[in-house]
Amino acid sequence: MNLRFLGLALLLNAASPVLLPATAPAAYAQQKQNITLEDIWQKGTFSAKSVPGFNWMKDGRYYSSLAKGDLVQHDVTTGLPVQTLVAGADLKLPGQTQALPVDGYSFNADETKILFSTATEPIYRRSSKSYFFVYDRAAKQLVPLSAGEGKQLYATFSPDGKRVAFVRDNNLFVTELATMRETAVTTDGELNKIINGGTDWVYEEEFEFAQGFQWSPDSRQVAFYRFDESAVPEYNMQKWGPLYPQDDRFKYPKAGEKNSTVGISVYDVAGAKTVKMDVGPVADQYIPRILWTQVPNTLSIRRMNRLQNQLEILHADARTGQARVVLTDTDAAYVEVNDDLRYLEGGKQFLFTSEKDGYRHLYLYDMNGKLVRQLTKGNWEIASIEGFNEQKGEVYFTSTEESPLQRHLYRINLKGKGKTRLGEAGNGVDAVNISPDTKYYLNYHSQAGDPTVVSLRDGQTGKLVKVLEDNAALRQKLAGYNLGKLEFMNFKTADGVDLNASIIKPANFDPAKKYPVLMYVYGGPGSQTVKDDAGGGIAFTNYLWHQLLAEQGYIIVSVDNRGTGARGSAFKKSTYANLGKLETQDQAAAARYFATLPYVDKARIGIWGWSFGGYMTALALTKNADVFKMGISVAPVTNWRYYDTVYTERFLKTPQENPGGYDDNSPVQFADQLKGKLLLVHGTGDDNVHFQNSIAFVDAMVRANKDFQTLYYPNRNHGIYGGNTRLHLYRQMTNFVLQNL
Template sequence: MTLRSFGLALLLSVASPVVLPATLPAAFAQQKSTITLEDIWQKGTFQTRSVPGFNWMKDGRYYSALDKGDLVQHDVTTGQAVQTLVAATDLKLPGQNQLLPVDGYRFNADETKVLFSTDTEPIYRRSSKSYFFVYDRGTKQLTPLSKTAGKQLYATFSPDGKHIAFVRDNNVFVTDLGTMRETAVTTDGATNRIINGGTDWVYEEEFSFAQGFQWSPDSRQLAYYTFDESQVPEYNMQEWGPLYPQDYRYKYPKAGEKNSVVGISTYEVGTAKTTRMDVGAETNQYIPRILWTQTPNLLSIQRLNRLQNKLEILHADATTGKTRVVLTDTDPAYVDVTDDLRYLEGGKEFLFTSEKDGYRHLYLYAMNGKLVRQLTKGNWEITNIDGFDEKKGLVYFTSTEASPLQRHLYRVDVKGKGKVRLSEAGPGTNAVNMSSDTRYFLNYHSQAGEPQVVSLRSGQDGKLVKVLEDNAALRQKLTNFTFSKLEFINFKTASGVALNASVLKPANFDPSKKYPVLMYVYGGPGSQTVKDDQGGGIAFTNYLWHQLLAQHGYIVVSVDNRGTGARGAAFKKSTYANLGKLETIDQGESAAYLATLPYVDKSRIGIWGWSFGGYMTALAMTKNADIFKMGISVAPVTNWRYYDTVYTERFLKTPQENPQGYDDNSPVQHADKLKGKLLLVHGTGDDNVHFQNSVAFVEAMVKANKDFQTLYYPNRNHGISGGNTRLHLYRQMTDYVLKNL
């Protein structure tokens, strides 16, 4: 489910520039403004600035960005505009005076042509469709990619810049840019039946990609996915608004049900020959990744069994379709799919990450799958591969080596030697956007309670070249508000499990008083809410809302239970086949630990969460009914039988194989245990965690004669947003906390 450490016994705190020093006079403190819901969700008072629209160019010294309709080249070392690559006034179709309202772009390899998108329309989490136009920088000619009616998806230049491949109406097309002749690669695409060149819903959501085709490095071939989803059951959502609500039907494979049958084919542009790759006789499996190698005509295919505990890398002859398995990665629980596979120039070796020694580390293999060496090792894990310097044989990666609560950039050579940290010393979290030549990287650094700093740094030694955004204005603005310091603690539960937590106390905290506690939980496999960073998106707005609650006298605590990430495979996979059991025990025992603290009112402990956190809240309020006084469950799974195959079966097996794993920790099965106040929130248009989940939980609570409150948002998806929606939602949630905790 994608919305989607620890070991320290000492209390850790992160200094924040927004915390009032104790030496300031009370009169000054009283002048501080309080945070309002409107500040967070309406006025954008605390909006963090970043470096928007940044796109590295082929020369790592420059980047491009849209500026008032112009496409402008900037020097990365100064941030100054160097030249206008495409003027907005040039983006007119022949015979028309109206400028093209561009919302995205991409260059071909030599940057002589630009593919512009307009009128982009989102579909699901990662998919969208647009009208695309090709602009020739030499002739200044703007041409529609297609003359056929209908928007296109995933339009992509071939590496040699002579063709563009795209998807329309579930079929793959290739346009010759010399003649603008459009050729249909496939013709059998049909809604809710056959998808070519894209992915079905569950692949997009759980394997994190939507474009289902790739050009070969020599531009001669196109490898593409075909999904036969004709046997996948349909889910029906009603769209409310007109006199008669409309039905929206799409293929959604729930746990234990049939998946799409997935095939991989190659299309040779010169001959129009299509060849099906041999992915094995078994159709009840996944193909979560394909990747062209550096060897001509050799395609890499990753094959994953239905239970997701065996991942194989296949090498396919793109001309004949013949394949052979070169590497197999297995796990007693499950194997995570990543984008860490990298083939090296020369066609002799590849890099891959695995958790086979208990932590995710980097390995070098020969092309036949024979292990050459393990490049990294230790009780920490790699979280991202950020770049590779082919000439020097250097791999750049982000890891948890300094602390599971932090992320830092490191570099190591392909001999496993010379590992060096490139992030500056000190706490916090770094996210990296590196140029393809690794000459420079953008570093997004933040700490809990501090706005991010975006800087340009040298890929050679990590040294600062230029600060691109320090959010100085926001830092100054924050000094005018009452903010509390976020502290990090580590404690042992009654079961002897060491857990990490974050604690937010009221700014005027008095240890001699008793305070109510609201626990915030997500808790899903591999996730983290306890991190030393500012957070982004809903994580940051939730942090601000927690600050607002602290102003009202609440202590807000978040605990990363067993099953969460950054602490190795054993900790993460301890919840396998019994999702919800250990997590609920940990949250309950964490609340019991908090209740022993002298400044906590043990009769006023509440919990809230969204998505997997909504599931955890519903479970905590029923299985731990004597501990929690109040809960807010937003968009929860309440029965894992209702959720999708890929995510659910990865952690629970199928319901046919493990029925108890599904039923023993379903909130629906424990509705009769509810004692505290519960608010249940859901969007009726949630394509991810269906409204059906809340309907089933409500039915169970009504049957058990339990009191509760519900709040539903018509046509809103899993994020429950749009217009005033978030402001409205959090106003209801705030009122519920104030009245019931």
């Protein structure tokens, strides 16, 4: 589930919050404009600029992007266009006069050929299908990738640029570019049964990848997934519109139900031979990642048990399929999967991150899984590995070392020495995009309430080379609006739990007055809504909506409860096997704490959230009904039995093993305790958190004779967007807050 994150000792207590700079003195607030919903959701008044379509080119000096149909090369040190690599007018098929309207592209390794995509249509969160075409830059010739019928998925050049692998109709294909001869690697693909080269719904959503194949570094082999989802129960989601609604049936394993049986095979291109890898005798397990090592014919396979508390790294011989376990990572609760496994050149070592000492840190191992050394250590976490300089033996990573609210870039060598923070000192969040040779990196820096600044920086020193986008115009525009101050604070609940929070007060805040409080919550495992970035830990659009409400006289608060991220494994995993219990206790405790502040109207505290936050809202208004006057629950899980296997069982075990963990904190079970005003919102086309969740909650509230309001959006998915949808939704939400809080 993804809508699915200052050391604590340095955070000041509630009596002296950390104030961020105001946009202008409050005395001038009456001269400024108020934000409107149309500004946020229709006019794009506050849209931030970035560096669009940025793709590093092979020498690290240039990047490319699509601009009005042309593929343009830019000098990375200036951001200025240098040349047009391919004119959109040249993208014509032989005999055609109309150029293709391309929407994506990728180069082969030597940048002599380009794959262009067109007519791309999304499938789920990370998957899409397109028509792909191969463009030869020297010959200026464009040809279709495939002569077969139907769109293709995940088209990818081999490292030597001689072939392209892709998926169509659940089968894997390889096209030889010299002859454009297409070979079917698999032929048994079938909708809702067998998937080759792609992933099923739950892997795509929860393990966060959709392409299920990888070329070997020498281009001789393709490793690929095979999913047999025949036994997985189908979910039927109706699509409204025609005289008779259409059924959309897809495989969705709910908690405790059967998963796909997953296998890994390797296809040898020259020999046209497929070898199945030995992933062990247990069918009911996960294979959340595969990755080619730097050793020829050696494939790395990560295997995980169904409860996800044991992760094993296997090394498999691609020629025979034989595999051995080289490393095992275990946890009393669960082990998380990420992309931080890196195999180093020379084939002798690999990097891996683990939470085994209580915080996610970086470790170096030899190829037999023997620990060489722990590279980082401390009461802070690695956020992700960002790059690696093979020549100098240096690892680049972002971490929370300065504060759980911040992210900054660091470099350390393989001896665990020389750790250096790159970039300028200061607060905020840095998201980076490092060139393949680590000579430069793009830094996307933001602070709470302040738009992103995109800069190019030196990969060794972190010094500024050039600001590519400063969003000065947006910053100046925001200064003309009645924006409230954003404060970060740390407080202790009555139970002695230290929690981080953010608070937005009206621009004309008067400490002698009493204000209603609206709390925004997500609260799911490993997440954060309290972070020093542009939106203060949330989407910038939600930050602006919160400012709109502050203009109307509301204080907006967000609190990161137990179970959230960036504060170590113990804090995050304290909610294991009892999802929702401690989280809602903390939110209720936070509401009680804010109710003690002299400027808060304790009888007017509300709460709202989306997805996991919608679940938290529904639970808060039932199990903690005396605390909250109203709530807005958007796209909530209302019973974890309705959600998918991978996410739910990671945090709750299976319902067969832990029925109380599922039922003791289900809003459905406590509908009769509802007291406050509730607005329940859901999209009927939500393939992620099914509309079934809201139906069950509504049914329970009707049985309990409780009053509530509902708002549903036909055929809208979990994000509830498209056309005027967001404008309409937030207008209804705004009205509900104004009328009930």
